[in-house]
Amino acid sequence: MLRAFSSVGRAPPLQGGCQEFKSLNAHHKKEGNPSFLLFKIYGWNMKHLVVIPTYNESENIENLINRIFELYKDINVLVVDDSSPDNTSGIVRNLQQKYANLYLLVQKGKQGLANAYINGFKWGMNNGFDLFTSCDGDFSHNPVYIEQLVKKIEEGYDIASGSRYIKGGGTTEKNFFRNFISIGGNIWADFILRTKMKDILEGYSTYTREALEKIDLDSITAKGYIFQAEMKYKAFIQGLKIVEVPILFETRTTGKSKMDLSIIFEALFSVVKLRFKNK
Ligand SMILES: Nc1nc2c(ncn2[C@@H]2O[C@H](COP(=O)(O)OP(=O)(O)OP(=O)(O)O)[C@@H](O)[C@H]2O)c(=O)[nH]1
Ligand SMILES: [Mg+2]
Numbered sequence: 001m002l003r004a005f006s007s008v009g010r011a012p013p014l015q016g017g018c019q020e021f022k023s024l025n026a027h028h029k030k031e032g033n034p035s036f037l038l039f040k041i042y043g044w045n046m047k048h049l050v051v052i053p054t055y056n057e058s059e060n061i062e063n064l065i066n067r068i069f070e071l072y073k074d075i076n077v078l079v080v081d082d083s084s085p086d087n088t089s090g091i092v093r094n095l096q097q098k099y100a101n102l103y104l105l106v107q108k109g110k111q112g113l114a115n116a117y118i119n120g121f122k123w124g125m126n127n128g129f130d131l132f133t134s135c136d137g138d139f140s141h142n143p144v145y146i147e148q149l150v151k152k153i154e155e156g157y158d159i160a161s162g163s164r165y166i167k168g169g170g171t172t173e174k175n176f177f178r179n180f181i182s183i184g185g186n187i188w189a190d191f192i193l194r195t196k197m198k199d200i201l202e203g204y205s206t207y208t209r210e211a212l213e214k215i216d217l218d219s220i221t222a223k224g225y226i227f228q229a230e231m232k233y234k235a236f237i238q239g240l241k242i243v244e245v246p247i248l249f250e251t252r253t254t255g256k257s258k259m260d261l262s263i264i265f266e267a268l269f270s271v272v273k274l275r276f277k278n279k
Contacts, residue, residue, distance in 0.1 A: 049076045049129040050146065053116030057137040058086040059254040065095055065102060068143045075146070078103040078123060079137070080116040088137075113203075114227035118217050125209060133206045134228070138252040141204040145247050149206035158211040158240040161197070161232060162204030168246030169199070175251075181264055188268065189229055192275045195236045197244060201267070203228040204247055207235075214238045224263040226270040233274055 050068060054061055061079065068077055077099070081089040083106060092104045105123055107116065121132055133149060135141045145162060152160035164171045165186060173179055182201060189200050205228065207215075215234045222230045235242055 046130040047076065047128060048072075048074075048131040048133070048150065049078055049120075049124040050133045050135050050143075051117060051120035051124065052077065052079045052135050052137045053113055053120065054079055054081045054084060054088045054092075054137040055110055056084045056086045056088060057255055058084070058088045058091055060139050060252070061088050061137055062091050062095060064137060064139055064143070065092070065099070068146075069099055069101075071143050072146060074101075076101040076103065076129065078105060078120050080105045080107065080120040080123075082107045082110045082116060112223040114220065114222045114224060117227060118220060121207075121212055121217055125212065130209050131206060132209070132212060134203055136203060138255055140250050140252055142248065142250060145204065145245065146206070148245050149204075152243045152245055153206055153208060156241065157243045158208050158214075159232065159235055159242045160206045160245050161199070161228075161242060162202050162247035162249075163197075163199035163244035164202060164247065164249045165198040166244050166246050169248065170246075171249040171251070173249070173251045185264075185267055189271045192271045193229075193233050193236075195233065195242075197232065197236075197242070199244065200229045200232050201225065202247070202249070204249075205232070207231075211235055211240050214240060221273075222266070222270055224266055226267040226274075229267075229271065230274055234278065237278055 052061075052064070065077060065079075068075060079089070079092045079102075081092065081104065083089070089104060089106050092102065096102050096104065103123075105119065107119065117134055124132055131150065131153060133146055135143070135146075141162065149160040149162065163169050165183070171179070171182075173182075185201050186199055190196065190198075193200065215231055215238070219234070220227065220230055232242060
């Protein structure tokens, strides 16, 4: 459902639109949520890292970084750039003069979205961060929602996952084929994986450090679009607490999409592989 709320300023209130998911076959029961305890101990001083993968995002990255730091003064941002020919990394380097909490990881050549996120998360874990948000670099993920994602972690969830397909969420995408792929892909994924999540394919999520440790980043096999679903499915079968938070996904207005048919086919078959590899 498309809701016409503004993309600037504060995100709309949740109004009970959040949905919670727990695996029925979860092996471990929680005795007090560890991530919740961490929050209680560190309060709002938890070190939070927003990981942004980029490939040719020179038209978006500066505005996105400015917006994030405008909204959240104490947040940290890591851009993982695969040596974009359009000098995305050069723009980030310049911005590092302005923002002390801006980090840059430059990788050799285009290695895919999943690789960039995994290396970004690992970098953050090695550098003492406690909370991680995955955020695309094309402005589809409006930074105003970070506050609501973090709020859910504060309430005791291990993962807060942006969702286009729950009450209060939506997309500005007008292309029938792309909407069909994403709605159909989610129905397919739920039919196979049985998580009851409405938007397991969406990539705007906040994870606690413990969640990333339990998911085990080295075990992730996805290369592209299906990466976020694999992360959440692994979390689900581990019994981690996942909640969906409504977001308005904004279709990129500038720069080029890296999505292609091979990524879509990977997604369709990978869901089945995921289900049977992680029984
Ligand atoms: N580091 C890195 N980033 C990538 C790679 N492929 C895509 N990205 C980034 O990942 C984010 C999501 O990629 P998009 O091209 O927007 O893919 P998408 O969101 O599935 O497709 P659109 O709907 O067309 O935007 C963007 O910030 C990209 O720049 C890659 O191979 N390496
Ligand atoms: Mg995109």
